Amino acid sequence: MAQLTSTEWALAQRPVGLPQLSDFQKKTTDVPEPGDGEIQVKNEWMSVDPYMRGRMYDRESYVPPFQIGETMQGGAIGRVTASNHPGYGAGDLVSSMAGWRTAWTAKPEAVMAMKLPETGLPESAFLGVAGMPGLTAYAGILRIAELKEGDTVFVSGAAGAVGSTVVQIAKIKNCTVIGSAGGPEKCATVMALGADHVIDYKQARGFDGLVAALRAAAPKGIDVYFDNVGGDHLTAAIEVARPMARFAECGMIAQYNETGTPVGPHNIIQVVGKQLKIQGFIVSTHIDMQPAFLADMAKWIGSGQMQFNETVMEGIDKAPDAFLGLFSGANTGKMLVKLG
Amino acid sequence: MAQLTSTEWALAQRPVGLPQLSDFQKKTTDVPEPGDGEIQVKNEWMSVDPYMRGRMYDRESYVPPFQIGETMQGGAIGRVTASNHPGYGAGDLVSSMAGWRTAWTAKPEAVMAMKLPETGLPESAFLGVAGMPGLTAYAGILRIAELKEGDTVFVSGAAGAVGSTVVQIAKIKNCTVIGSAGGPEKCATVMALGADHVIDYKQARGFDGLVAALRAAAPKGIDVYFDNVGGDHLTAAIEVARPMARFAECGMIAQYNETGTPVGPHNIIQVVGKQLKIQGFIVSTHIDMQPAFLADMAKWIGSGQMQFNETVMEGIDKAPDAFLGLFSGANTGKMLVKLG
Numbered sequence: 001m002a003q004l005t006s007t008e009w010a011l012a013q014r015p016v017g018l019p020q021l022s023d024f025q026k027k028t029t030d031v032p033e034p035g036d037g038e039i040q041v042k043n044e045w046m047s048v049d050p051y052m053r054g055r056m057y058d059r060e061s062y063v064p065p066f067q068i069g070e071t072m073q074g075g076a077i078g079r080v081t082a083s084n085h086p087g088y089g090a091g092d093l094v095s096s097m098a099g100w101r102t103a104w105t106a107k108p109e110a111v112m113a114m115k116l117p118e119t120g121l122p123e124s125a126f127l128g129v130a131g132m133p134g135l136t137a138y139a140g141i142l143r144i145a146e147l148k149e150g151d152t153v154f155v156s157g158a159a160g161a162v163g164s165t166v167v168q169i170a171k172i173k174n175c176t177v178i179g180s181a182g183g184p185e186k187c188a189t190v191m192a193l194g195a196d197h198v199i200d201y202k203q204a205r206g207f208d209g210l211v212a213a214l215r216a217a218a219p220k221g222i223d224v225y226f227d228n229v230g231g232d233h234l235t236a237a238i239e240v241a242r243p244m245a246r247f248a249e250c251g252m253i254a255q256y257n258e259t260g261t262p263v264g265p266h267n268i269i270q271v272v273g274k275q276l277k278i279q280g281f282i283v284s285t286h287i288d289m290q291p292a293f294l295a296d297m298a299k300w301i302g303s304g305q306m307q308f309n310e311t312v313m314e315g316i317d318k319a320p321d322a323f324l325g326l327f328s329g330a331n332t333g334k335m336l337v338k339l340g
Numbered sequence: 341m342a343q344l345t346s347t348e349w350a351l352a353q354r355p356v357g358l359p360q361l362s363d364f365q366k367k368t369t370d371v372p373e374p375g376d377g378e379i380q381v382k383n384e385w386m387s388v389d390p391y392m393r394g395r396m397y398d399r400e401s402y403v404p405p406f407q408i409g410e411t412m413q414g415g416a417i418g419r420v421t422a423s424n425h426p427g428y429g430a431g432d433l434v435s436s437m438a439g440w441r442t443a444w445t446a447k448p449e450a451v452m453a454m455k456l457p458e459t460g461l462p463e464s465a466f467l468g469v470a471g472m473p474g475l476t477a478y479a480g481i482l483r484i485a486e487l488k489e490g491d492t493v494f495v496s497g498a499a500g501a502v503g504s505t506v507v508q509i510a511k512i513k514n515c516t517v518i519g520s521a522g523g524p525e526k527c528a529t530v531m532a533l534g535a536d537h538v539i540d541y542k543q544a545r546g547f548d549g550l551v552a553a554l555r556a557a558a559p560k561g562i563d564v565y566f567d568n569v570g571g572d573h574l575t576a577a578i579e580v581a582r583p584m585a586r587f588a589e590c591g592m593i594a595q596y597n598e599t600g601t602p603v604g605p606h607n608i609i610q611v612v613g614k615q616l617k618i619q620g621f622i623v624s625t626h627i628d629m630q631p632a633f634l635a636d637m638a639k640w641i642g643s644g645q646m647q648f649n650e651t652v653m654e655g656i657d658k659a660p661d662a663f664l665g666l667f668s669g670a671n672t673g674k675m676l677v678k679l680g
Contacts, residue, residue: 054613061613062583062613062614062615230608230609234608235604243402249611249612250612251612252608252609252612255609261606262606262607262608262609263604263606264575264603264604264605264606264607264608265604265605265608266601266602266603266604267602267604268570268574268592268602268604268605268608269570269592269595269602270620271589271618271619271620272589272590272591272592272620272621272622273394273401273402273620273622274402274620275402275619275620275621275622275625276619276620277617277618277619277620278611278617278618278619279611279615279616279617279618279619280610280611280612280613280614280615280616280617281612281615282612282613282615285615
């Protein structure tokens, strides 16, 4: 049997500001036969996500930083090619954090691998609507933002993997939904997901424009803000928040590549008088919601209430391009790299 | 019987920035005999509080703005001099929102008047530790900040009416407490309340100094921040917050007299990665905690676990000075005006 090799991506150097292709370095590694308790897997899909930018900084955070010269990590879906583990057999579908590579051999627990159930869903859904971004949306809007029927909900990054799921959950819960996205094409996608209003932030241009657009869409203000963007979006949401509004702080992509000192929300004092709750969260803290999430998601996808969009790039060579595309807004829905 | 008159303070004009004595206007009014359902009260104490600055702006807020030329309002304690209401008799002790005046006649419900129980406490305590500032501290630290035994707690404005109560509740709950206050005298007061560490913010001078002082006092970071100050204090607290820390946003006195655009916390992105909860609150929302609050407070004062400091100015003429003193830090503990 020929030696299996893996094409992989490592960090060549830590990006300053917006990452560049030259920050990545391709390499080839041999993938051994599985030892005791190990499985060998060929990846079919890998995920690129905004949070990975944070792991490129050398700093303490909730996930350890990527190391220079070492293969990066991230969500991946693959099939077992050989197993020396009693729980896995050849052909099993597996999700793991062993992304940014085409194949690997490891103990499942070392890469957070998990055997996936055979559902009617396409495999790639487990990296999106039925995977980490979907659970992020579900935990954030239901638990952190404490969504109630009839709320007016503002979702930034509403055409993205997380945001588009939030829009649809809020509509399923009979809320009024305002999404923001960049450009006419994505705005059309957000409306097609069922949003009541959409704001093209490239047209709105900054705090004043966003506030004007939000006031037009929600004259009485917003009850919930699901934040994927930060910056002017967050400041505008504070400005139009109703008393007792809840903010789920999922991400601040507007700031991930910031090199200077970012500008904080100048109107933070409104948190007091309006009794706002601004709460950050990380999906792994809410893993206890996984069973309810999967049950709801299966039901919603089955009934046609939950759509999902994907932007797919082909081949491991395109992985850095796919990642960089997250920051230029190249994706509608989940950004994926097809490997298999 | 001679006509009772009241000396009162009205807003002469809306302050720009720091209020001035010339923003206030003294007047004298006749106080009529009580009509049907009314009581006549001579105030013995009145309260000045930082939140009143907000009512001097002409803007929508959680309490309506003061009107130019009309007597201002605020907490007061007085005794009934005549009653035409079945629930009140002459000599009864009454708390109300009919402050900034020496006497008044009104229906109790029109001025949120309430008969006070005869306790062992001095009357003025009902404007401080056993009144609105005390309940603010109690609701904020226990419900909003979700205080747990062993937490490391940072309290700004720790020598003030609310802050000094927060310090002591946190010590009663076996927490490590860091207070901040301005100047050596107030810092000594904070330590005398039982705080483990005190930061003189006039020495610390801004964000970097506050962060350094906080890191020295709490090398592992803080679990709770009770914010009375905002500005650099809030930004520094975000910087040293541990994962899952909770912020009770009670007030931002550093910004109340701001005329330019305030500077927001530049490190707001840490809310996501550290999963912080930053939540504003207003005491009236938590009035359901009043019975538990009064029971606990009576117990703590009785056992000597809860001290309270007052800064008293004498006579209605001094009311504007007392209010202005809040912004120069003239008070240790509750700032009061003695009228009776």
